[in-house]
Amino acid sequence: MILGKRLKDLREGAGVTLEDAAKALRVAPLTIRRMEKAEVGLKVPYVEKLLRTYGAGDQETDEFIDMAEQASQPGWWHRYRDVLPGWFTAYVSLESDARTLRTYEPHYVTGLLQTPAYARAILSAGFPHATEEDLERRVGLRLRRQILLDRPDAPTLWVVMEEAVLHRLIGGAEVMREQIDRLLEAAELPSITIDVVPFEVGAHVGAFAPFTYFRFDAPELPDIVYTELLSGSVYFDQRPDVVAHLEAHNRMSLLTSTSGSKAILNRLRKEYA
16 A cells, blocks of 8 residues: 555656556556555566656665565465455454554454453354364464554554443353453553443444544555444545544543443453452
């Protein structure tokens, strides 16, 4: 995505039209547009030809090609491709590079904070026909994603969840107690905020599907929102859509408090004891 945006900036800065760029590669203008929108991979020979067409210098060209070659390398999640849905691959990539993550969860604890037992219980229910080997690989993928929270440059994570999440009995009382302990522990970290929307607030602006908001350090990358459907997902990067989700997250957080959220977590932990 970053390289595609830079290609577009270089083309426009050089005053080259989509049609002229396409002629240089002997392809259709749509191919150039798709390269700039990161809808296709960047082939090094194509990149070299375009950069020469745009008048880029040798150093800039070498640096760009190095980045293009790095971008073509598979991420760590590639080894889980047998159990990773195609529509979720982009999510894991975005999650790994985000500076800020803001999530709304009406049904389950967010994947980045799930314990192994809680994750296994959810995935067992979600994939009832999976083999034990596939189930363990799905659990392994979910736990592997959590490593980003332990990095020195860990992103900030702000979770807004419904109190209903904590009442939904997943895996039994012991699993729930362990999961709530994990949430209480995570809430003490400076990079993590956990807000629990209590039952008594009633209807509110965000009570629909779960979503995750991503913000990145790279100025070329727009803010992105991800939301799930029964059999797939949707990614929003248009500003009105992103702003609507961000405002909903802000409004929901105002319905909670740090002390109130911890009180709910501690109360329910005792109930599961």
